[in-house]
Amino acid sequence: MNDLVLTGDRPTGPLHLGHYFGSLANRVALQDRYPMYVLIADYQVITDRDLPGEIQRNITGLLLDYLAIGLDPAKVTIFQHSAVPELNQLLLPFLSLVSVAELQRNPTVKDEIAHSSQQAVSGLMFTYPVHQAADILFCKGTLVPVGKDQLPHVEVTRLVARRFNERYGEVFPLPEAMMGAQPSLKGLDGGKMSKSRGNAIALSATEDETAALIRKARTDSERLITFEEERRPEVANLLTLAGLCLGRPPQELAAEIGDGGAVALKKLVTEAVNEFLRPIRERRAEHTESDVRQLLAEGNRRARERAIVTLDEVRAAMGF
Structure with missing residues (x-):
């Protein structure tokens, strides 16, 4: 099986230089070496907050950032999470393969709960790693560029893929985390660089x-x-x-x-x-919001085609 990269971002605000040097520059390089799916994880925005915010504006801004740094829609499939319902249908069988105790032990989930802005921790937060497993496995991603804090999520994906294959037959590859040498870049106030803290230079800044x-x-x-x-x-x-x-x-x-x-x-x-x-x-500046919507519609179409094939394989393997 040929390698395929799955990566993406949550549309919670403009991307900044920390994102660029931490992961975006690597994506631009990888797009010439591997097929790549780039996920705009809009459903995942509500894992740690009660409301999604200016979701459509943020999605448009994210797409403009992608095009501005040099991601090429002819080489990569950029798609929106909520536009691919077949991807989310994989969540149910995947959840049956993971125990509650395993979800509770996930260190990344623990940290995200500690920093959540929700009034109470939602069930979606606990299932977040399995949702990410569906993101990776719907397109049979084999390479997942991540930072150290995201390694536990890739391990959950490998666990889900392995248990599915053992129970129902070989369907999924076991993805590997791609750990790059990410430079340590703090915010302008000396703290962690963050969209919400106002200490980052956005790629869209004048x-x-x-x-x-x-x-x-x-x-x-x-x-x-x-x-x-x-x-x-x-x-x-x-x-x-x-x-x-x-x-x-x-x-x-x-x-x-x-x-x-x-x-x-x-x-x-x-x-x-x-x-x-x-x-x-x-x-x-070369792109308009109309261009962006057309590019996203095409990416969503390609992602759905892939997701439908994978879901059909899963149903057949499970005997549905």
Whole structure:
């Protein structure tokens, strides 16, 4: 069986530079090596919140971000979770293969429950890993790019696939997690980079918005700029960001700035980020919301075709 990549995002807001260097750049590279499905996980938005927010606006923004970074709809299938009902029908037989105790032990679910904004933890939160198993297995994905915190979900998917095959016959491959060397990039306030914390530079940010965010970034009182991740984390983070955008070592940039202080550092970072985002902004401007809707409709159609075939195989294997 040829390898196939499954990856995706929840439409909860604009993607940012942390997403780009953490996973999106890798997707652009992978699209030339493997068939790829990119999931817009709209149903999964309500796993840890009571309302989905501006869901349609966020879906459109997510698609524009994908096109802007260089994902090619001719090479990848971009689709919306809720538009493929056959995918969700796989959830029922898959849930029968996993115990409640196994779901409760999942460390990623525990962490997500701890940070949930819901008034009470929903049943959907506990079944989240099995829902992700359906996302991966409906297209028979074999390679799943993930961060370390998502490894338990891939293990649940492998467990579901293995138990289904043992009980009903060989239908699913056992997917493998793809662990890339993801750079450590914090938010501009020194905390975890997050859409909701306002400490990230969105891929859709204008030059002026980018400059304003970097001006407010935390540094320290020392004038000489040095790259010391432990002692000067805020300065090191800005140097890392500039280094990623310029393709240069942060230590080299620190030496160039020397005793220019925070003003020179932020000037360099602003220029580096804006130059890096310039082609992304240009590609984004080439597309309209009408284009995006047409591309998504085509991706949904292709994903449904694949899901129907897989669901038919599952029903046949189970004797329905």
